[in-house]
Amino acid sequence: TSLRPRQERPALQKLLELLLPNLERKDPRQFFAWPVTDNIAPGYSSIINKPMDFSTMKQKIEDNQYRTLQEFTDDFVLMCNNAMTYNQPDTVYYKAAKRLLHTGLRTLTAEKVRPYVPTIS
Numbered sequence: 001t002s003l004r005p006r007q008e009r010p011a012l013q014k015l016l017e018l019l020l021p022n023l024e025r026k027d028p029r030q031f032f033a034w035p036v037t038d039n040i041a042p043g044y045s046s047i048i049n050k051p052m053d054f055s056t057m058k059q060k061i062e063d064n065q066y067r068t069l070q071e072f073t074d075d076f077v078l079m080c081n082n083a084m085t086y087n088q089p090d091t092v093y094y095k096a097a098k099r100l101l102h103t104g105l106r107t108l109t110a111e112k113v114r115p116y117v118p119t120i121s
């Protein structure tokens with residue numbers, strides 16, 4: 001809660017700006033591109049208390065709100081888990097989320113990504 005302005009984290013921010021489009025390409029039908037609304041998903045806001053989507057993640061990168069790669073990964077996992085919580089397993093959304101989670105985590109934990117993230121946050 002220090003009053004100091006957010007210090008720059010250029011390396012991490014640049015890495016996340018590269019990783020996000022990589023993850024978005026794994027969602028060609030753009031089910032995860034924008035916040036899910038109650039009118040397309042009845043009761044969504046009362047079932048999912050921490051909504052997340054790619055547009056929100058993009059804004060958080062631009063606002064320098066991710067201090068570590070782990071925080072970015074946590075939002076990605078949250079987004080996928082929300083879809084697997086609200087939607088039944090036999091829906092396109094559940095299946096898309098399961099696949100996205102699996103393939104996206106492979107990207108985020110790839111050896112070539114690890115070295116670019118300073119271990120201290």
Ligand SMILES: COc1ccc(C(=O)NC2CCC2)cc1-c1cc(C(C)=O)n2cccnc12
Nearest residue numbers: 030031032033034035036040041083086087093
């Ligand atoms: C931004 O969210 C969306 C945007 C577009 C669409 C969409 O094009 N749906 C068409 C495929 C059959 C109708 C679906 C969604 C959507 C995502 C989700 C998620 C992510 O749970 N969802 C759940 C129930 C109903 N619709 C959705």
